[in-house]
Amino acid sequence: MVNNLKRKIVVNLAWKFTETCGSQFVSFVVSIILARLLAPSDYGTIALVTVITNILSVFVESGFGSALIQKKDVDTLDFSSVFWCNVTICLTMYAGLAFIAPHVAYFYNNDKLTPIVRAIGLTMVLSGFGVTQRAYIQRNLMFKYSFFASIGSCLISAVVGISMACRGFGVWALVAQQLIASVMNTAILWVTSSWRPRFIFSWKRLSVLFSFGWRLLASSLLHTFYTNFRQLLVGKFYSSTDLGLFNRGQTFPSIIVSNVNSTIGSVMFPVMSSCQDNVAQVRRITRRMIVVSSYLMWPLMMGIAATGETLVTLLLGEKWIACVPFMIAFCFALGLEPMQTANLAAMKALGRSDIYFKLEIIKKCTAIAIAIIAVQVNVFVLCVSAAVYSVVASIINSTPNRKLLDYSYFQQIHDILPSFVLAIVMGMIIWLCPMPDFPLATVLLIQIFLGVGIYLVGSFIFHLEGLVEVKDVMSEMLRSKGYK
Numbered sequence: 001m002v003n004n005l006k007r008k009i010v011v012n013l014a015w016k017f018t019e020t021c022g023s024q025f026v027s028f029v030v031s032i033i034l035a036r037l038l039a040p041s042d043y044g045t046i047a048l049v050t051v052i053t054n055i056l057s058v059f060v061e062s063g064f065g066s067a068l069i070q071k072k073d074v075d076t077l078d079f080s081s082v083f084w085c086n087v088t089i090c091l092t093m094y095a096g097l098a099f100i101a102p103h104v105a106y107f108y109n110n111d112k113l114t115p116i117v118r119a120i121g122l123t124m125v126l127s128g129f130g131v132t133q134r135a136y137i138q139r140n141l142m143f144k145y146s147f148f149a150s151i152g153s154c155l156i157s158a159v160v161g162i163s164m165a166c167r168g169f170g171v172w173a174l175v176a177q178q179l180i181a182s183v184m185n186t187a188i189l190w191v192t193s194s195w196r197p198r199f200i201f202s203w204k205r206l207s208v209l210f211s212f213g214w215r216l217l218a219s220s221l222l223h224t225f226y227t228n229f230r231q232l233l234v235g236k237f238y239s240s241t242d243l244g245l246f247n248r249g250q251t252f253p254s255i256i257v258s259n260v261n262s263t264i265g266s267v268m269f270p271v272m273s274s275c276q277d278n279v280a281q282v283r284r285i286t287r288r289m290i291v292v293s294s295y296l297m298w299p300l301m302m303g304i305a306a307t308g309e310t311l312v313t314l315l316l317g318e319k320w321i322a323c324v325p326f327m328i329a330f331c332f333a334l335g336l337e338p339m340q341t342a343n344l345a346a347m348k349a350l351g352r353s354d355i356y357f358k359l360e361i362i363k364k365c366t367a368i369a370i371a372i373i374a375v376q377v378n379v380f381v382l383c384v385s386a387a388v389y390s391v392v393a394s395i396i397n398s399t400p401n402r403k404l405l406d407y408s409y410f411q412q413i414h415d416i417l418p419s420f421v422l423a424i425v426m427g428m429i430i431w432l433c434p435m436p437d438f439p440l441a442t443v444l445l446i447q448i449f450l451g452v453g454i455y456l457v458g459s460f461i462f463h464l465e466g467l468v469e470v471k472d473v474m475s476e477m478l479r480s481k482g483y484k
Contacts, residue, residue, distance in 0.1 A: 249326025295466020
């Protein structure tokens with residue numbers, strides 16, 4: 001049974017990783033093209049609006065998605081009740097957003113924001129219709145359907161966004177891209193997944209799910225508010241150009257985090273939930289999740305930081321070079337995300353949403369205070385404060401699992417330290433090593449191959465556990481495909 005579970009994990013990790021890498025690659029290429037066609041102020045304008053919609057979208061999910069995954073026994077009545085509740089929430093939230101749109105424009109002192117807020121708000125409604133479908137897919141570990149939805153929506157929305165940018169639509173090209181992506185993602189989920197809602201509803205079932213999910217809702221709301229709070233501060237106290245540079249600086253490391261961290265987390269949470277009565281098994285999965293994701297994450301973060309100037313100049317152009325310091329700061333801020341995600345996933349899987357919620361309150365109150373102080377100095381200090389908060393958050397998130405899993409913070413640091421130190425050494429060598437006067441593309445390739453070589457050789461010499469785990473995962477993937 002253990003081998004079957006292990007193979008099922010690996011197969012779905014492969015699907016999810018392929019989905020995330022594919023969709024992020026398409027989004028990355030599109031963002032490069034759009035960044036060359038549009039001005040930093042256009043990205044700043046759209047970032048102002050997404051701060052609001054990102055926060056409201058948390059209410060759409062309402063914690064019910066995670067509750068459906070975590071609950072031991074669910075049926076059509078559970079899923080249908082959640083679906084109709086989400087539809088109602090979606091429509092109500094959008095009506096409220098459309099009403100307050102002029103006030104949002106007044107807050108930012110930008111009259112052009114009113115129609116943009118109302119248009120972007122539709123993404124919340126469209127995505128809400130797919131929340132239950134996504135929960136069904138995750139619970140049943142059918143990530144290949146999620147793959148088709150993500151890749152298809154990315155490709156179609158990319159064509160629309162680039163076409164409109166080329167025709168001079170400016171910020172509306174970004175609006176259209178997001179709308180089309182939401183439409184297609186939800187539509188493809190409905191076409192590929194077999195689950196359909198029925199006209200049935202139960203307040204009793206909903207209340208049981210909400211008793212677990214409301215804390216996750218509140219926690220997600222706090223986390224999303226904090227994640228977007230920095231952008232809100234920059235948009236309020238600095239120019240839209242500053243916000244555009246801040247947003248772009250965050251994009252490169254965030255893409256890596258999405259590829260590695262969300263892939264592993266999305267698969268491991270339902271797997272942990274399926275064995276929630278076996279604490280030792282949950283601990284093993286949590287530890288493996290931290291070791292593997294940190295082994296992959298840190299060299300990517302340090303690689304981006306070391307090649308930042310070359311990367312931005314080559315891909316985005318000289319007009320974006322001012323975002324490099326922000327990007328480096330966010331590389332350090334996001335490096336500990338795998339550790340945080342693993343700890344929180346374990347708590348959710350064990351049904352301890354109460355602890356999860358308490359931690360979020362402590363973390364986000366601390367984080368907001370740090371951000372408010374930092375923004376008074378300048379935008380770069382605000383980015384650095386994110387790295388400081390990341391260390392604090394990793395300590396807070398790991399503390400409960402000392403008792404829940406017998407897996408302390410210092411044990412976790414011990415597990416990620418080899419990858420972190422080797423990645424730092426690799427990054428320093430790339431950064432200090434003089435590069436020949438070649439075209440930027442050639443320089444970047446040299447830096448990449450040098451970094452990969454240093455990290456892999458160091459992994460073999462020092463026998464890093466992360467390398468062993470990655471090789472094991474790859475072997476399982478090959479066996480699942482019929483290769484020996």
